[in-house]
Amino acid sequence: MNNQFSILSNNNQKKRVETIVAMAVYHADNVVWLEEAMSSITTQDYRDFLFVIVVDGSVPKIILNTVLDASKRDSRIVVAQNSDNVGLASSMNSAAEFGLTFEPQFFVRMDADDISEPNRLSRQVSYMRRHSYIAVLGTGLTEVNEHGVKVGARVMPASHKQIARILPRRCALNHPTVVIRYNVFRDGYRYDISLMNTQDYFFWIKLASEGYVFRNLKDRLLKFRRVNNFYKRRGLSKSLNEFKARIYAIIKLKQYSLYNVAYAFGVLALRLMPGKLVKLAYKLDRHLLERFGKH
Template sequence: MKKKQSKLVTVLIPVKNGERFIGEALSSVLQQTHVNLEILVIDDNSEDETLQIVSSFEDERVTVLLNPGNGLVDALNFGITEAKGDYIARMDADDICKINRIERQVCSLEANPEVGCVTSDAYLIDEAGNKIGSIVNRKATSHSILQYLLFNGPGKPLVHPSAMFRQELLKAIPYREFSYAEDRDLWLRILANSEIRVLNEKLLLYRINSGGVSHQRVDSQLLSSTMTAVNYCLVESEKVDFYEKRCGVFKEISRIVSLELEEVSRGLNVWKKFRSALSKRQLVLAFSIYLKAKVCRIACFTPTSRRLRQKSILDRALLHCRQLEKSKFYFSDHALKKIYRE
């Protein structure tokens, strides 16, 4: 009897000037127990020895692609268009896969057809490869992941380079340029159409380095994280993706949130400062949802001792939400009905 062919998995490894770690990362993928792999290394105009190191691997499963665009999102999307696998796995050029990562994730997707993406827990390692911690998501569900993405700032509810997607899902909703938050934007769009599963196994060694986004672009990442949540709420309530279809309005919302992000997060003087600025129905809707998300974050994620000190802030923020609802502008909080209880 002919043995059934295992699923083909495409592993996407975008890289730019990754000579320090690309060899170790690629070796960890080639040693996987699941051997039916297509490994696409997408080089983003490297100026070091990256290409020479990758070319030294004599394995027909490895293909080098040159990014026709510029930057991580272009590299990833080019790789997605070229991918032939039934599943597409993400991998960073400085991380290390445990030997059974691909096998375990394929088994999970095969057993759970309702799941569109599966990630895993991870060890944290430093630049020398020493374990310095871990990322663990115990009992994570699609619902709890959505709560985190909407109500929390930058963080790692999911380990992006540990993700594996169904090919048809990722080709339908590829990455978008969401400065330093393209992964959160992708998670939210996946959750609108499918489910995400987290394997409580540390299948990746996730490298923390001083040149990473989390160390250098905190303010931009916070703004972008907030705007992914706002756009998700707008899509749910208005049935229009403002990022793509109403880009002018989206940029205006982003500008306002950027200017007042710190003050909004405290819930202070919101209505007074924004009454003149929020003259469009869409802006009122977006800002109301954004403010409710911040209120819910204070209520649900603040430790008890701090929550007591912030009671007046919470009350005031709720009052501002009610003022917006009673204003002449139409307001709908359909997007938060499932996850917010006033």
């Protein structure tokens, strides 16, 4: 596949910005949720950013027109398109590489069905300014259903030590909430484009093994859309990739233990069970995370 990444709309006049916010859009995205996601970024109380929206392959006209119309109303929105559907990893790499031109300091993740709280960017950017040794900063999130009603929450372990310790068992950052210091990309690191899922998990393991420092804020700065089929969406491919990531983390982070290995095999077995059992396991996982991953 010879994908072409091209800019469809760019009315930005700035030569430098502090932050790049990146989001990918797909053919099956919900237009109402997409509009809410975009609005939650453009109405942030922090303003020094470019919002790079990557249309990943062919999408319905209503989706394309929605993002193009938004770019006409706000010059901070840049719309790009992949000629083929290449996935999140490649889309984020392209957005990050495009952003290098503007000499930014921070790269912010956003998804097209989530909602950032109004102070999300100001809270995370100010924290990163004050803590120059931190390479990746995540936050907690509130889980909402199709109607925007709260159905749960997810707050991850805070310190780098806790995050690194738990990586062989779970992805310890909420990917849609992260801010990555741009030096990570300038140092040559990228998401693995061979992965259509779990790309963030592998990325964090690689960075942790190279000495980059992580942190999670317990503030819930993003509303994450947890829809009815949430527990069924993982499928065999994602379950196997999560298993591979856990083994990869055990090796790269040198956290060899019977517990970590048993956990990897146990979760794989659970993922392959019926949806109701997966839902039960998800709830148990949240309970254990809150009990043993205290801040």
